[in-house]
Amino acid sequence: MxxxxxxxxxxxxxxxxxxxxxxxxxxxxxxxxxxxxxxxxxxxxxxxxxxxxxxxxxxxxxxxxxxxxxxxxxxxxxxxxxxxxxxxxxxEKYYYALVQGTPDETKDHISKKISEDGNIYIEDEIIKKTDGNAQIVTGINTDDLKTLGNPEDKKVSKLEYKLISSKNDTSLIEVHLITGRFHQIRATMSYLRCPIVGDTRYGAKEISDKEMLSDKAIALCSYKxxxxxxxxxxxxxxxxxxxxxxxxxxxx
Known part of the structure; x- marks a missing residue:
């Protein structure tokens, strides 16, 4: 520390x-x-x-x-x-996230706005599931939602993200977290089909070079x-x- x-x-x-x-x-x-x-x-x-x-x-x-x-x-x-x-x-909370691939911009959201500087604002619905993970559930009906967790626990999640650079199928993304939902960034990147590097809990591949990422770490840093x-x-x-x-x- x-x-x-x-x-x-x-x-x-x-x-x-x-x-x-x-x-x-x-x-x-x-x-x-x-x-x-x-x-x-x-x-x-x-x-x-x-x-x-x-x-x-x-x-x-x-x-x-x-x-x-x-x-x-x-x-x-x-x-x-x-x-x-x-x-x-x-x-104001800002993060750097290294993700696999690039965000899928075709995914559905409650609201989405793209600014001239490249920031993308997205508003979604998120739920903490019975298995202890979170999931973006935008557009999922109530009956299907019941298979994941308690529909009454569904909340609105808001953030902005910006693609900074990409290299070797890995991208650096800046995230401005607006609402502080449980595992919000991790669940959102998974929903966008670009899980955070090292975050196997949310669908990322295993790290081949263990020296690049500390044990028990994922490539997500609250930097500002x-x-x-x-x-x-x-x-x-x-x-x-x-x-x-x-x-x-x-x-x-």
């Missing part, structure tokens, strides 16, 4: 692929426990006496195999402010996060470069 930024109210971290954001298994390291350990050590270093476990407010999550930026709050008021920004879609500071209101933007070697030939 790398600390990108920290002040009295927030802490911004670079989560490595393979580490859970928060785990129910007390024996497993996760980002919340790692941040708490950091805060305890920081208090000891500064000779500050803690009366209990440090407060860490989890604002958003990244899937365990996904690398990227996480912001957490160090007090309840900041957590409430940032959580409201998430609810109001005020926190923009939000307003919960106390000062200042606009903050944080960026990282994907660390997986798989991205090296595609970086701009």
């Amino acid at each position: 790398e600390i990108i930024y920290e002040d009295d109210n927030i802490i911004v971290c670079h989560k490595p692929a393979g580490i859970a954001t928060q785990s129910a298994d007390l024996r497993s390291k996760d980002m919340v426990s790692l941040v708490k350990t950091h805060l305890v050590r920081q208090a000891r270093k500064n000779k500050v006496r803690l009366t209990g476990e440090p407060y860490v407010g989890l604002i958003h999550r990244l899937d365990q195999p996904v690398e990227g930026i996480l912001v957490m709050a160090k007090d309840k008021e900041s957590a409430a402010n940032l959580s409201k920004q998430v609810t109001d879609n005020k926190i 996060l923009t939000f307003k500071h919960p106390v000062t209101g200042k606009a903050l933007t944080f960026k990282i470069d994907p660390s997986e070697p798989m991205f090296n030939g595609f970086k701009e």
Whole structure:
């Protein structure tokens, strides 16, 4: 774990692929426990006496195999402010995804808009299935939907994506996540017939060169996060470069 930024109210971290954001298994390291350990050590270093476990407010999550930026709050008021920004879609999340092939632009969507700069906005319906995966279910009737999961759990998913480059049947795509549905990007890329490299759970092929992608990782990185500071209101933007070697030939 790398600390990108920290002040009295927030802490911004670079989560490595393979580490859970928060785990129910007390024996497993996760980002919340790692941040708490950091805060305890920081208090000891500064000779500050803690009366209990440090407060860490989890604002958003990244899937365990996904690398990227996480912001957490160090007090309840900041957590409430940032959580409201998430609810109001005020926190901007951008991802880099390496996918197999290129997106199938003939797929149906509730809404689709293509801008002059190449960004493609798509709006779909998504459901978390009984097998634990998510699936885009745009256009599927209720009876067929019942075979996948509870129709009442169907939600609207929105994102923008842009094809950056393609090489050797692999493409780099920038994704602007608008709604934060469960496995939304992974399910959407699978629906577009270009699953994320390494994401065998969603139909990707096995990686032949294991050194290009870390164990338990997929080629998806939350590389940019923009939000307003919960106390000062200042606009903050944080960026990282994907660390997986798989991205090296595609970086701009």
